[in-house]
Amino acid sequence: MTTTHPSTIASTVLRVDEPAAAAYSQAVARNRTLSRDGLRSELVKVATGVRRDIITTIQGSQLGHVGGDLSVTDILVTAYWHALRVDPTRPEDLQRDRFVLSKGHCAAALYSTLASCGFFPRAELATFAKPLSPLNGHPNRVKVPGVETNTGPLGHGFPVATGCALGAKLLGEDYRTIVVMGDGEMQEGSNWEAAMTAAHYELHNITAIVDRNRLQQGARTEDTKTLEPLHDKWTSFGWETRRIDGHDHLAIAEAMGPSTTGKPVAIVADTIKGKGVSFMEDRVEWHHKVPSDEQVLAALEELSG
Amino acid sequence: MTAVATSTDGPTFDCRVDFADELAKLAREDDRIVAVCNDSVGSSNLTAFREEFPERLVNVGIAEQDLVGVGAGLANAGLIPFVCAAAPFLTGRATEQIKADVAYSERHVVLCGQSPGMAYGELGPTHHSIEDLSWMRAVAGLPVVVPAGPQQTRSAVRWAASLGRGSYLRIPRFKVPEVSQEGDVFEAGRAVQMRGGEDVTIVAVGTMVSRAVWAADTLAAQGITARLLNMAFVEPLDRAAVLAAATETGGIVTVEEATTSGGLGAAIASLVAQQKPCRMRILGIDGQFAPTGTASYLLDHFGLNADGIAQAARDVIGGGRG
Numbered sequence: 338m339t340t341t342h343p344s345t346i347a348s349t350v351l352r353v354d355e356p357a358a359a360a361y362s363q364a365v366a367r368n369r370t371l372s373r374d375g376l377r378s379e380l381v382k383v384a385t386g387v388r389r390d391i392i393t394t395i396q397g398s399q400l401g402h403v404g405g406d407l408s409v410t411d412i413l414v415t416a417y418w419h420a421l422r423v424d425p426t427r428p429e430d431l432q433r434d435r436f437v438l439s440k441g442h443c444a445a446a447l448y449s450t451l452a453s454c455g456f457f458p459r460a461e462l463a464t465f466a467k468p469l470s471p472l473n474g475h476p477n478r479v480k481v482p483g484v485e486t487n488t489g490p491l492g493h494g495f496p497v498a499t500g501c502a503l504g505a506k507l508l509g510e511d512y513r514t515i516v517v518m519g520d521g522e523m524q525e526g527s528n529w530e531a532a533m534t535a536a537h538y539e540l541h542n543i544t545a546i547v548d549r550n551r552l553q554q555g556a557r558t559e560d561t562k563t564l565e566p567l568h569d570k571w572t573s574f575g576w577e578t579r580r581i582d583g584h585d586h587l588a589i590a591e592a593m594g595p596s597t598t599g600k601p602v603a604i605v606a607d608t609i610k611g612k613g614v615s616f617m618e619d620r621v622e623w624h625h626k627v628p629s630d631e632q633v634l635a636a637l638e639e640l641s642g
Numbered sequence: 643m644t645a646v647a648t649s650t651d652g653p654t655f656d657c658r659v660d661f662a663d664e665l666a667k668l669a670r671e672d673d674r675i676v677a678v679c680n681d682s683v684g685s686s687n688l689t690a691f692r693e694e695f696p697e698r699l700v701n702v703g704i705a706e707q708d709l710v711g712v713g714a715g716l717a718n719a720g721l722i723p724f725v726c727a728a729a730p731f732l733t734g735r736a737t738e739q740i741k742a743d744v745a746y747s748e749r750h751v752v753l754c755g756q757s758p759g760m761a762y763g764e765l766g767p768t769h770h771s772i773e774d775l776s777w778m779r780a781v782a783g784l785p786v787v788v789p790a791g792p793q794q795t796r797s798a799v800r801w802a803a804s805l806g807r808g809s810y811l812r813i814p815r816f817k818v819p820e821v822s823q824e825g826d827v828f829e830a831g832r833a834v835q836m837r838g839g840e841d842v843t844i845v846a847v848g849t850m851v852s853r854a855v856w857a858a859d860t861l862a863a864q865g866i867t868a869r870l871l872n873m874a875f876v877e878p879l880d881r882a883a884v885l886a887a888a889t890e891t892g893g894i895v896t897v898e899e900a901t902t903s904g905g906l907g908a909a910i911a912s913l914v915a916q917q918k919p920c921r922m923r924i925l926g927i928d929g930q931f932a933p934t935g936t937a938s939y940l941l942d943h944f945g946l947n948a949d950g951i952a953q954a955a956r957d958v959i960g961g962g963r964g
Contacts, residue, residue, distance in 0.1 A: 500715015534705070
C-alpha cells in the first residue's frame with residue numbers, strides 16, 4: 338500500500354527559524370538584566386506556552402508522554418531561556434553549551450522548548466511522530482538541530498553528557514553541560530557509573546538534574562525500587578547536591594548556577610508529574626495516556642494564564 | 643583435530659602493539675586523538691600512550707556502558723576518541739551504547755575491541771569474543787573491520803581516525819604473521835586478493851588469513867587453485883569480489899574466528915543466496931561455547947586451521963557435505 342504524506346514532511350532534516358531565533362537571543366539577553374520578579378514572570382510565560390504546545394502536539398500525534406513532559410517543562414524552559422549559552426543559528430558551534438535530555442521519551446517537551454527558541458519552526462510540531470517526520474517519538478540529533486545525542490533507552494544521556502563535560506576540560510573550553518534525567522531512570526546502573534566518572538575527573542562544568550516526579554511508568558518510584566535518600570546518594574558519590582522545587586523558576590535558575598566546591602553539581606528537582614493540568618497531576622495513568630479532545634480543551638483552559 | 647604443520651617459521655605479531663604504536667603516532671599528528679579505556683590500560687597496550695599523553699588517556703574504570711557513552715560525549719566535544727576494551731566486554735556489555743550513542747547518533751567514535759575471538763583461551767567463553775562480528779554487523783551504519791596482521795592493523799587505525807563516523811575495529815591478540823604487502827589497498831568495501839585461482843575461493847578475516855594462506859598452499863600442492871580473499875571489511879563487504887568468486891570459481895569457503903551465526907560467512911551467504919547462489923562452507927564456531935584450552939588448541943579443536951580449511955575447500959569442489 339502506498340501512502341501519500343504531507344509535503345511538510347518531505348524535509349527529513351529541520352533547519353533554524355531565523356526570526357524566532359533572533360527574538361529568542363534578544364529575549365534571553367534581556368532576561369539576564371531583569372529583576373527576580375521580572376525574570377520569573379518571563380519564564381512563567383514561556384513555560385505556559387511550551388505546556389500548551391506539548392498538549393496540542395500530543396493531541397496531533399495521539400501519542401507521547403504527557404506526564405513527564407509537564408514535570409520537566411520548567412527545568413527545560415529555565416535551562417534554555419536563562420542558563421544556557423546557545424545560538425539556534427549555530428547549533429553545531431563547538432563552544433555552545435550542551436543540553437542533554439536523557440529522559441528521551443519526553444521528546445514532545447524538548448521539541449516544544451527547542452521550537453520556542455527557534456531551533457526549528459514551531460509549525461513543525463504538528464508533524465510530531467507522523468510518518469517520516471524528523472520529530473521522532475524519541476529525539477534524533479541528526480534530524481533535529483539542538484539535540485546533542487539520541488536518547489530514548491534510559492541511562493544513556495548522563496554518560497554522554499559526562500563525555501561532553503570531560504571534553505571541555507581536555508580542550509580547555511569553558512562551555513557547560515546540563516543533563517536531565519527522570520527519577521525512575523536513576524535505577525539504571527550506567528548513571529552511577531557516570532556519576533563516579535564525573536566526580537573522579539572533578540567536572541565542575543556539568544550539572545545533572547533529576548526530575549523527581551516520584552512516578553515511573555507503572556507505579557511510584559518508591560514502590561518500585563526505592564530511590565531515597567537521593568540527595569545523600571549524590572553527595573556520597575562526590576557531587577555538590579541541591580534539592581529544590583522543580584517548578585520554581587527562580588529556584589531552578591539559582592540551582593543551575595556554578596559549582597561552589599569544584600565538584601560536579603547535582604540538582605534533585607522535586608516536581609509533579611502532569612504539572613499544570615489539574616486532572617493529570619500526580620496520576621500514574623498520565624505517564625503516556627493521550628488526552629481526549631475535551632480533555633485537551635480543559636487543559637488549554639487551565640493553561641491560558 | 644590434530645594440529646597441522648604450518649609455515650610458522652617466520653616472525654609472528656601481537657597486533658595490539660602495532661595498534662598502540664600507530665595510535666601514538668596519530669596522536670602526535672592530531673591533538674584531537676584521545677584514548678578511552680575501562681581499566682584496560684595494560685590489556686589495550688596503552689601504557690606507553692599514557693606516559694606520552696597522560697591527559698589524553700581517559701580511564702573510566704570498570705564500566706563499559708559509561709566507557710562508550712563518555713566516548714560519544716568526547717566526540718560531541720570535537721575530539722576523536724579511540725575507545726579501547728577487551729572485545730567481549732566492549733561489544734557485549736555496551737551493545738546498546740554502541741547502537742544508540744555512536745551509530746544512531748552518528749558520532750565519530752572508534753570502537754577498538756582488543757583480544758577478540760578465543761584469544762583469552764583458558765579464561766573461557768565469558769572472555770571469548772566470538773559473537774562480536776554478529777552483534778556489530780547488526781548495527782546500521784557501523785563498519786566492522788577485522789585486520790589480519792600488523793600492516794592492516796595500522797591501516798585500520800588511520801582509516802578509522804579519518805572516517806568522520808563510528809566504526810568497530812577488531813584488534814588481534816593471538817599472534818599472527820604479517821600477511822600484507824607494501825602497497826596493498828586498504829579501502830572500505832574492498833578485499834585484498836592474496837592468491838589467484840579458479841577451483842574454489844577462500845574468504846578469510848583476521849587471525850584466519852594466514853591459516854588460509856597455508857591452506858591455499860596445501861591445495862596448490864594437490865593441484866587445486868584456490869582464490870584467496872582477505873576480507874578485512876566484514877561491513878561493508880566487497881560485494882563485487884564475492885559475486886565474482888561465486889561466478890568464476892567452484893564455490894566459497896569462509897573462515898572466521900567467530901560464531902557462524904551472523905559474521906563473515908553469514909554476510910557472504912546472504913549476498914550470494916540472493917544474487918548468485920553457489921556452493922558454500924562456513925567455518926567458525928558453530929552454536930557452542932568453547933571447552934577449556936589455549937587459544938591455539940581451541941582453533942584446532944574447531945578445525946580453524948590449514949587442514950580444516952583445505953578440507954572444506956575440497957568438500958565444496960567435490961560436492962561433498964557442503
